[in-house]
Amino acid sequence: MTVNEKVKLLDMLKAGSSYASVARMYGLNESTVRYIKKDELKIRKTASITFSKDTKRVVTPRNKRIVQMENALSVWITDCRQKKVSLDTNIIQTKAKTLYDSLVPEGGSNKDDDDGDDDDDDDPAPREKRGFVASKGWIKKFKRRFGLRSVPLYGEAASADQEAALHYVEDEFPKLIKEGGYIPEQMFNMDETGLFWKKMPSRMFFYKDEVKKPGFKAHKDRVTLLMCGNAAGLMLKPGLIYKSLNPHALKNKNKALLPVYWMSNKMAWITKALTLDWYWFVNYFIPQVKLYLTENGLPFKVLLLMDCAGGHATGLHYDGVQVEFLPPSTTSLIQPMDQGVIRAFKALYTRSTMEGLISSIDEDDDDLSLKRCWREYNIATCLANIQNALKEMKQQILNASWRKLWPDVVHDYEGFTPDEVHHSTVDKAVKLARERLVSNEGFSNMTAEDVNSLIECHLEPLTDEDLVEMTRSASEEEEEADDDDEPEQRGLTLDNLQELCNMARAMQRAQEIDDNMVRAIEFSNSIDGVMALYKSIFAQMEKQHQQLPITMFLVRRKPPAEVSDTPPAASPASYRATTLPPTVSPALSEAAIGNPPPLTTDDEASPEEQ
Structure with a gap:
């Protein structure tokens, strides 16, 4: 519609005409009329300054x-x-x-x-x-x-406000606990962190190959993890924000069954829209907490603590849930997730990555195997390492992180504090690198400082090169997935299940080649136990794909008690009813037995026909 037409439409609404009548007059949907009414101020302003009211909107493409x-x-x-x-x-x-x-x-x-x-x-x-x-x-x-405004900027690296943190811990937080009657199982804290999931220290050959050779994933490619847990030690399934909604590595994967809750954002940042509209609060946080409290026989009454980061929405409302924001510039002092939980998780993630590299070397002693493994390291491998790290996040680690905010509920677990787990994991990662990757450039002289700098690299300022890298590759994987026309058979198909069962049968040769019979039998039994589920699925699918025999559509008729010389006339309906089971449809009946010729009555038939 031209600007002039829209102005006339708005004049009709202003005169008292209904949305429906105006929509019928112009041949529009009623929703379109309401949308035009919503932009009335802009339309009238445009009409007042335009040189011609018959012109339409002109859009100039931006550079x-x-x-x-x-x-x-x-x-x-x-x-x-x-x-x-x-x-x-x-x-x-x-x-x-x-x-x-x-x-x-x-x-x-x-x-x-x-x-x-x-x-x-x-x-x-x-x-x-x-x-x-x-x-x-x-x-x-x-x-x-x-949407930039001159507002105070609060961040995790802000200068800590010791006085505000002390006041909150001693006065405000105990008051919240007392008024709400919360227990550790009902007290949750959420915080987000950046994770450069494919980055290694710059002295190693990975960094050099990423810079020089095409085909490597940018070492500055990052994801944002949303981690949430309660004071009793429960770690909820984390949320993950990636720059691509459908990366090529996750093609044909059910995102509802990933080890994380998948979200997408062009820059992989947390935003208010994701916090509000996402699955995080309504479709992720609420269902998980409800199930957890129900299983423990507790009422649905929750206190969720969050910091004042710019991407956190302030309009989160749900019956039974109280959202509380920590004072500004106190995150590094009292927020539980920042008291070593995130650092411990990243240390476990780094060690899991090292173990994956070692397994590639065990399969092939050639040095190229290690480089090939790193070249093929994609977001799916990252999710596997995240899952491995989450499995090692013990209940004691999360409980100990509440010591500064709520010391009354913390149990003394020796060796399970976040700092102890972090240091122990870093030492193991360094030991693994020195012992098993010693022949590769950069690993033989790896130190704990190298691993710690890798864990804390998200706190370093982003350079121009990093920013260009991140923005240039924002849609690479999605485009790659869209352009990939190569047919591939994925999922639990008959052929794939058959191949899986054949692989399992091949592994049963352990009893033939292992001279330790007890060990071989235990291995075979474990393979049978793991494959039981897939074998059951395979048997069901194979049964469904079998051709049905025609005898399923026929039943044997019982002989009559007395045989008369003249058989009674039967209609087509009665004929079908006596020869087919009741479960067979009429269409299938006609296809199976054919349409019988029409029968005549006794009066119409000749003596010979009778």
Whole structure:
């Protein structure tokens, strides 16, 4: 519709016409009319300044390089917010220019692009000779597009407020516990953390190959993990935010059955929309907690603690759930998940990654096996390592993390504090690298400091190269999955189950080649136990695919008690009823026995026919 037509439509609504009558007059859906009414102010403002009310909306495509630069700049601002780095307009404009220059392809020039704005240009020089200048008009529109405001920035790396933390622990938190009557099983804390899931210390050959050779996953590729647990030691299934909704590595996988709750965001950041609309609160947190409390015979009464991070929504409401935000700049002092739980998890994840590398070497002594393993390390392998790390997150670790906030409920478990688990895991990872990966460059002289720096690397500021890397690969995997037309048979099909059963039968040869009969029998029994489920599925599917015999559609008729010379006439319906079981449909009956010829009555039939 033109602007003039929309104005006339709005005038009719203003005069008292109903949405339905206006929709019928213009041949529109009623929802479209309501949508136009919602934008009444913008439409009338456009009509008041346009030179022709018969014109339609004209959209000018934006420069793709500027759009990519703005996305990277948004990531950088969010990262600075989490690290409590003060920013102003001048700093943002300067960073925008450097990011834009870093996006210029090799041998290219940035002189052929404008500043991404159409007003407020102070430089009288032609636009094609200036390139991107980050003008006042651009920064104004950039703030509006990304919702930037001059607000206090709170982050995990902020200068800790000791006084506020002490006041909360001694006064406010005990008051919450007393008023709500909460017990450890009902007290939960959630926090998010970044995880560079495919990064190794820079001295190792992985880093060099990632830089030099194509085909490697960017070592700065990151995910955001949402970790939540209670004071009794329960760790809920974590949420994971990745940049791609359907990565190629998870093609044909049921995302509801992953070891994490899968979410997607172009920059893999936590946002208010994900916290509110996601599955996290309504479809993830609530169902898990309800099931847990029901199994323990406890009422559904929950207190959820969160920090004041910018991506955390403040409008979370649910009957029986009280959401409490910790005071600003106290996260590093009193938030349970930040008291070593996240660091312990990352240490366990790193060790699990090392063990995967070692298993690849055990399969093949060639050094190329290790590089090939790392080249094939994808997000699916990352999820497997996350699951392995979660299995080792004992109940005692989570309970000990509440010592600073709620010391009354913490039990003394020697050797299970988050710090002890972290140090022990790091030492094991270093020992594994030195003993089993000694022949590979960079592993022989690995130290605990190398592993610790890897665990804490998400706290380092993002460089321009990191930002460009993250934004350039935002849709690579999804495009790869969409463009992959190679047919592949995935899932529990008959052929795949048959192959799995054949592999299991091949492993039964252990009894033939092992001279230790007891060990061989135990191995065979364990294989049988594991394969029992798949064998049952295979038998059911095989039975369903078997061709049904025709005898299933026929029944033997009982001979009559007395045989008369003249058989009684029968209708087609009675004929079908006496020859077929009641479960066979009429359509199948006709297909199975054919349509019998019409029968005549005794009066119409001739003596010979009778």
